[in-house]
Structure formats: C-alpha cells, structure tokens
Amino acid sequence: MTDTVVQSEIEQVEQDVVDFKMVTFSLGGKDYGIDIMRVKEIAKFIEFTYVPNTAHYVRGVYNLRGDIISVVDLRAFFNIPAEKTEEGRPDNGLILRFESNLLGVIVDSIDKVVGISSKRVQPPHPIFGDINIKYISGVADYDGNLYIILDVDRIFRRDDESGKGPDTMARRRVERAEVTASDVPVTQREQTDGSDGIEGSVEETALTFIADGVQTFSDFYLTSINHRWFTGRVKEWLNRRLEQGKEYQLQEKADADAFLSPFLSRFTGTLWRDQYAEQFGRNLPATESTMYNVWNPGCGSGQESYSIAAILKRRFPNRQIKIWAGDKDLLPISSAPNLVFHEAEIPDGWEDFMVKGKNGLTFHSEIKEMILFEFSDILSVSALPKMDIIVARDILSFQRKEDQERIIERFDEVLKPGGILVVGDNEEISDSKTWKPVEAHPVKMYIHR
Amino acid sequence: MRVEYINPFVESAYSILSEVLQTEVHRGELYLKSAAMPMLGVAAIVGLAGDVEGRVLFDMKLETAIAVASGMLTNMDMEPVTTFNDMARATITELANMITGQAVTKLHNLGFKFDLTPPAIFKGDNMEISDPDFEALIVPMEIPMGKIEVNVAIRERA
Numbered sequence: 001m002t003d004t005v006v007q008s009e010i011e012q013v014e015q016d017v018v019d020f021k022m023v024t025f026s027l028g029g030k031d032y033g034i035d036i037m038r039v040k041e042i043a044k045f046i047e048f049t050y051v052p053n054t055a056h057y058v059r060g061v062y063n064l065r066g067d068i069i070s071v072v073d074l075r076a077f078f079n080i081p082a083e084k085t086e087e088g089r090p091d092n093g094l095i096l097r098f099e100s101n102l103l104g105v106i107v108d109s110i111d112k113v114v115g116i117s118s119k120r121v122q123p124p125h126p127i128f129g130d131i132n133i134k135y136i137s138g139v140a141d142y143d144g145n146l147y148i149i150l151d152v153d154r155i156f157r158r159d160d161e162s163g164k165g166p167d168t169m170a171r172r173r174v175e176r177a178e179v180t181a182s183d184v185p186v187t188q189r190e191q192t193d194g195s196d197g198i199e200g201s202v203e204e205t206a207l208t209f210i211a212d213g214v215q216t217f218s219d220f221y222l223t224s225i226n227h228r229w230f231t232g233r234v235k236e237w238l239n240r241r242l243e244q245g246k247e248y249q250l251q252e253k254a255d256a257d258a259f260l261s262p263f264l265s266r267f268t269g270t271l272w273r274d275q276y277a278e279q280f281g282r283n284l285p286a287t288e289s290t291m292y293n294v295w296n297p298g299c300g301s302g303q304e305s306y307s308i309a310a311i312l313k314r315r316f317p318n319r320q321i322k323i324w325a326g327d328k329d330l331l332p333i334s335s336a337p338n339l340v341f342h343e344a345e346i347p348d349g350w351e352d353f354m355v356k357g358k359n360g361l362t363f364h365s366e367i368k369e370m371i372l373f374e375f376s377d378i379l380s381v382s383a384l385p386k387m388d389i390i391v392a393r394d395i396l397s398f399q400r401k402e403d404q405e406r407i408i409e410r411f412d413e414v415l416k417p418g419g420i421l422v423v424g425d426n427e428e429i430s431d432s433k434t435w436k437p438v439e440a441h442p443v444k445m446y447i448h449r
Numbered sequence: 450m451r452v453e454y455i456n457p458f459v460e461s462a463y464s465i466l467s468e469v470l471q472t473e474v475h476r477g478e479l480y481l482k483s484a485a486m487p488m489l490g491v492a493a494i495v496g497l498a499g500d501v502e503g504r505v506l507f508d509m510k511l512e513t514a515i516a517v518a519s520g521m522l523t524n525m526d527m528e529p530v531t532t533f534n535d536m537a538r539a540t541i542t543e544l545a546n547m548i549t550g551q552a553v554t555k556l557h558n559l560g561f562k563f564d565l566t567p568p569a570i571f572k573g574d575n576m577e578i579s580d581p582d583f584e585a586l587i588v589p590m591e592i593p594m595g596k597i598e599v600n601v602a603i604r605e606r607a
Contacts, residue, residue, distance in 0.1 A: 380483030
C-alpha cells in the first residue's frame, strides 16, 4: 500500500519536471502544439508573393527581413475549414526552423507557450480525424486542455526519392479538398474576431515570448517579484517596436538589454543622491546595539555599498558599521575596493568623506574599512552574522524562480526582526506576513516582522 | 571571498609554477564553487589561520603530479621520478608551500596577517571534498603536464 503511494508520488514528481516546451495555437477551433525547439519565432504575415503552379496549401513566398521563405497554410494543408482573412489584415503564423531552411506556416491564432513534462505526452489515438495520425507525435494534457502535438519534421520532410514527400501528400489532399472546400465559412471562429479579444491574446503571447527571450539572453526570470513591471513594459515595448517598424521578439542580447534597461533601479552604477538617499537614510532602523551590520549582495562595482556606508556614517557616526558586499562578477567587484570618483559624481555634503588621490577622489579609509568586498555568489554565501539591513537591488530577478525563493528565505533567516530589506525599484515581495512594505518612495523597502 | 585575497594567490601560483617548471603557464577563468566537488587524484592542502580561517588546496591528476615533480627535480639537476614515491610527495609538498608562502607574504605586505600549517598530501581515486560553509575560489592553471586547480577558501574570522 505504502509502496504504491510512494510510487505514485514519484510519478507525480516526475510529471512535474518541465522538460518539453511547445508553442500552442488553434486550427479550426482545436488546440495544437509544436515543439518550441522547432519554432524560430511567431510572426504576422502580410502581403505574400503568389507563386503560380504550386500546391493549393502554399500561400506563396514571404520576405522575412530579407530572407525569402515559403509559407504554407496549415489549415489548407490539413483540409481544415478556415475563414478568409480580410484584405489587409495579417495572418497569424509561426516560422519553423529546419536543418537547412526556414518555413512559415499560417494558423488561426497563436495561443501561448506551454511547458510540460515529456512524461505527460501520450501517444496519439487513431480517432483524431482531421489530421493523419502519422503527423502527430503525441497528445498532451495541460490545464484541462488537450493539445495535439504536430510532428513538423514528418510533415515537411523532403523525401523526394521515395515520393512520399509533401508533393504526394498534396495530391492526395487536393482530391479530398474537393469534398470539403477549403474556404467554408466558419461561424464559430468569427465570434472571437472582436478586436479586444485579439489584442489581449497578442499581448499575452508577446509576454511569454519576451519572457523567454530575456531569460535566454540576460538570465532575467519573470516571476511575481517583477510581474507588475513586466506586463507594463511589454505594452510599452509592443507600441514602441510597432512605431519603429521592428519585430517585438527579442532576437539578440542587445534587444533583451534594451527591453530591460528601464528595469534597473535609480542610481545603478552611481552614488545615491537626492530623494533616494534621503528616504533611505530616514527609514533606517534605529537599533540599540553598537554594531550595525549590512548585507549588500549584487553590489556590482561597489557604488551602492559606498553610498550605504556614507549614509549610515552620517546617521550613526558612533556606531561600528560593517557592510558585507558581494558580487559574482569578478571584474566589477575586483575594482570596487579602489574605486575612483570625479568631483561631479560626489553628492553634496559628502566631500568630507573623500580624499584626493592622483587619479581622482576616493573614499577615505574610515569609510573603506566599513566595507568588505567579496567575490561571492549569493546562492552559496554562508556564515553571515545577523543583519540590520539587507540591500539587494535588482538581483532577485536575475535568479531562477526556485533560487529566488531560497534567497528570500535566507533574507528572512539572516535579517533581525525590525530590520529592513531594500529591493530594486521595479521589484516587489508579495509575502506581506513577513515583509511589511514601507512608504519610502522612491526606495522599495520592507520591514522584517 | 574577500577580493583583496584573490590576486596574491593567482599571481604567486603563476609565478612559482613558471619559475620552478621553466615552462609556459596559462591561467584559466576564475570561478566560485560551494558544493562538494570531485578531486582529480592528488591533492596538497595547506591550512590558514590568524585573522582569517580557511585552506588552500592544490589538486591535480596523478600523472600530472608525477610529471610536475619530475620537471621540478630535473630543473634542480636531480633524477626525475616515475612513480608517486616519497621524493615526488616531498616535491609536491614543497610546491604547495612555495605558492602559499609567496601569497601569504604578499598579503602580509597588504596588512593581512595569516599563519600557515604544513601541507598534507592526499592521494586516491574517486575522492570528493566538501566544506559546506565555505565558498571556494577555483584558479585553474594549465601547464604542459596537465592542469593544476588551485582551490582557495578563506573567510574572515567572525
């Protein structure tokens, strides 16, 4: 008995491992999926160049930013009735990647990216009438929907010699197509044609694609910590890219950086000043102890740590202040202990913390000695004393979801009750039982209960 | 690990290896490790104490250790070794002492006070090392005889 329980638990765990991602879409009101590794991007097709004397399912060729690719209408290919797209409206589609070429396919609408465990994919059942069973690699159940996973390699394989390639398939299909005319009006789909519904789904699709992009290029993970910022940013991004006449998908690291650039907190890479410094100083926890400990993971090249040191020194001149500052990026952290500043970079009133050297200004030794710069990864940090303050700006969002949770648990462990946690301007922690938000705009601050 | 400690170890590993082996030394990318890690076969460990606590570990394959020991001995006009015998052990011990000693001297000049323990040598297959509360800096050094991983774990005494 117990054995079976354990067994089923193991199976449950195995089923929860996401190792297969697919892009889902609909064709004639049914849900389908294609392995994400085969999908180069999702696209809107408009203005095809018609190619005479081709199979009826070939819509033509399309100019994809300079590459000419053929576009196949999957609905015509499988003889699924489809509504005619209005003149001038783009068709929804996917660009598929094969070993030697790219191919565009048109579908009714793109749904989303779904991650499942490959254990959940079941073999196809012969009763899926619309599509020949040999083009289906399996069926997966996700969130109550059944997705038919298409085997695109099989469908579009060039197998000219044996004569089993798309050409022969096409011929057979044309015969069948005469029975079910390919432009049968479909009433069911037309109802969803209201512009609101479509807009919403475009944004959702964009969100998953962009989230995938920033994760691949910049190790940014979309979670509840940054979700609010992310959804707003996606809207902004879609509009801007549309104006610029560019694709919204992130094609390279530079795109991901451009997308994320407004995410970074105020005074990243510079000394804190003005209202930000003031609000931080005003809301510091006033403890009785003579020691004041600060943890500053992800400190980069150290401007943040020096700012914290100077503000604390001003507020508590007689306390013994110690700041543990760490970063896993070797180059920036190596330069942190000997950081040199120009006169214009120094906030008003901090002049007496600085000494003049031959290359510029540096903080004097009393401030420097407060900070311990370490080459260290937040995930493996250990043996820290109890902290009064943790400043962790824009670091959580760049950790995997499970690591984010682990780190927040670590914060909970290390921070004294009543201590404060500062996160990035565009990050938030939703667990209000442990972390009580502090009204300190523009600083994103929480009190540890 | 405190950033000030990194360079002295990297520099002394580089300069001592080039000097005693009279050969080209190439330093790989530095990285951090905290989980248990497999060891290559022969390891020399030097403990550190004083303002800090920690250890430095020099890890290499058995054939690398024999080749390095032979190289050092040949350069001192002595007979090379063919097995990992007492002479080879003593030579690797000396190498570990020289590198750590020079690094500690450099750190001493920067104002950090360390004491060393005499090196201990480990040899065996399928060994693993773990010190769960330490984050270790790995400095991979490539030499013609193979690879020596200098594994430095130091933390401030709380």
